[in-house]
Amino acid sequence: GNIELDKQQASTVKYIFQEYVEGTNPYRIAKLLNKAGIQTKTGKAWTVVQVQNILNNETYTGFNMYNGQKEQNGIRQKDVFPRIISRQLWNKVRQIS
Numbered sequence: 817g818n819i820e821l822d823k824q825q826a827s828t829v830k831y832i833f834q835e836y837v838e839g840t841n842p843y844r845i846a847k848l849l850n851k852a853g854i855q856t857k858t859g860k861a862w863t864v865v866q867v868q869n870i871l872n873n874e875t876y877t878g879f880n881m882y883n884g885q886k887e888q889n890g891i892r893q894k895d896v897f898p899r900i901i902s903r904q905l906w907n908k909v910r911q912i913s
Contacts, residue, residue: 825857826900832870833901837908842867871909876900 828849835845846862856866870876878899 822857826898828854829870829876829900832867833876833905833909836871837905837912842871871913874906877903877906 831849832845835848836842840848842864845867846864849862849867854862856862874880875897876899878897880897
């Protein structure tokens, strides 16, 4: 079937990426999210590791990386998932990291 975009979660992901490129570190981002009462998708408080995992997840650009065991290589699939952040924003985060 189709993958549905959760608007609240997408908004949180955009916020995390935007804050990071504006100079806010992952620890501070987690604190800001918790202070605002925004929970993770599992309903828990944010941690630095969770923020870093989001910042390192290319899926938010609409790409998916499939580790092809049979093919012996990594396969990149485009537009498998809804795009939440732009490729430009993803590249800015990569430059900072």
